[in-house]
Amino acid sequence: MFKRTAITKCILLSAVLLPCALPASAATILRLAYAENSQPVKDALQYLGKAVEEKTNGEVKVQFFPDGQLGGERELVEMTQVGVVDITKVSSGLMESFSPVYGVFSLPYLFESQQSFYKVMEDPTIMNTVYQSTEHLGFTGVGWYDSGARSFYMSEKPVQSLADLKGKKIRVMQSETSIRTMKLLGASPIAMGQSEVYTSLQQGIIDGAENNEFALTIARHGEVAPYYTYDEHTRIPDIVLMSNMTKKKLTPTQLQALEEAVKESTELEKAKWADEMNKTRQLAESEFGVKFFHVDHAEFKQAVQPIYDDLQSKPELYSLYQKINQIQ
Incomplete structure (x- = not known):
């Protein structure tokens, strides 16, 4: 799946980003990277980081690499595959090239309304199929954010x-x-x-x-x-991805805390998205x-x-x- 340049970049970034040996009692640091995004998504990701730290009593902390610091969305997915990045957020439109089932979100006029869209995205019988479709590639989906219509x-x-x-x-x-x-x-x-x-x-x-x-x-x-x-x-929703390697270094309790934090951040993002959309429409008119x-x-x-x-x-x-x- 990788081009040689992508492999080389991942190896170099591994040397830069992987922390030095830490005492056994030190916190586990998760690297969360994302490309350019709207403010509601940025706010949600920041909340996710704080919530993970709080829910694990400081055992797990999140280090942010925002606004394309480590590359575009495709590069970030590739880094997540090999564990250089622990968590990233990308468009499900991009994910279609990694797993064909993500193409369902590109189908025109699929959803009757925003409420129908939310109902589908919150249904585990549907989304678990989508999220797990990339497990063999080294990463899975763990959540989603609204990206509007x-x-x-x-x-x-x-x-x-x-x-x-x-x-x-x-x-x-x-x-x-x-x-x-x-x-x-x-x-x-x-x-x-x-x-x-x-x-x-x-x-x-x-x-x-x-x-x-x-x-x-x-x-x-x-x-x-x-x-x-x-x-x-x-x-076309945004998808939060996590490396399989990250799952292995977290305890079941820590993994559960992270999943709870993602769900809470989604609810925050939905509320902020609606508010920002209203402001954006007014600004566009005025x-x-x-x-x-x-x-x-x-x-x-x-x-x-x-x-x-x-x-x-x-x-x-x-x-x-x-x-x-x-x-x-």
């Missing part, structure tokens, strides 16, 4: 019906499902890095993009694409002049039906999709 925002005019997407160049993530979704909706998908989106919108290279509302303000995309339409085609629109999802869902028709050729993914549908 992805919707369209455009530079010239809003998307108010399916016809408004026809022929429009839309920036998407480098995801096979995302690209196919845009094609079925009549748009022309353009895969590019997030850092290129603002200039591409400004110069007319693309007509629009799709993301949650934070993109309008934090990335300032609202300045060049002031029409945001809530079609909410995907809800400071960036963004106008918000809502559409009937029916014709959009009908357009992407071929994706679901083809799911039966992927038994594991189809089974997971059926379970999700049953509990919504």
Whole structure:
């Protein structure tokens, strides 16, 4: 799975990050690294660290490497595989390249509502299958955070019906499902890095993009694409990962404390996410002049039906999709 450069980086970081020999009574230090993130996620991860220390009476402490200090999300997953990083948080969109079952979250219009999404994410019969799907790779999922719903925002005019997407160049993530979704909706998908989106919108290279509302303000995309339409085609959660090696160095009691801390941090993040979203919408309207629109999802869902028709050729993914549908 590794490229040689990734292996070399992990070896070098191991020498730098692994602590020197400590007395038997010293605390176990867990290295938690993450890339750039929204404030609610950062707050949740900070809470996780404090909660772990409190719940273990100082036996386990968390050392943070924030904001891409150790690399991007793919690099962090690879470091978690070999135990250089103990815990990380990445998008489940990236995880699809490590385990196909994570692709279920890229399916368009999968969730009926935010409440349905939360119900699925908190169901162990579904999520344990997802979390454990990477155990053979050296890590597993231990929790999740809300990352909002992805919707369209455009530079010239809003998307108010399916016809408004026809022929429009839309920036998407480098995801096979995302690209196919845009094609079925009549748009022309353009895969590019997030850092290129603002200039591409400004110069007319693309007509629009799709993301949650934070993109309008934090990335300032609202300045060049002031029409945001809530079609909410995907809800792609963030996933908290832990190295298998980390599990081996924690006692059962310490591991239970960590799992409790993750769950508590998820509840904190959900509350903070909702609050920040309200502030972001207000800021987007007042400071960036963004106008918000809502559409009937029916014709959009009908357009992407071929994706679901083809799911039966992927038994594991189809089974997971059926379970999700049953509990919504």
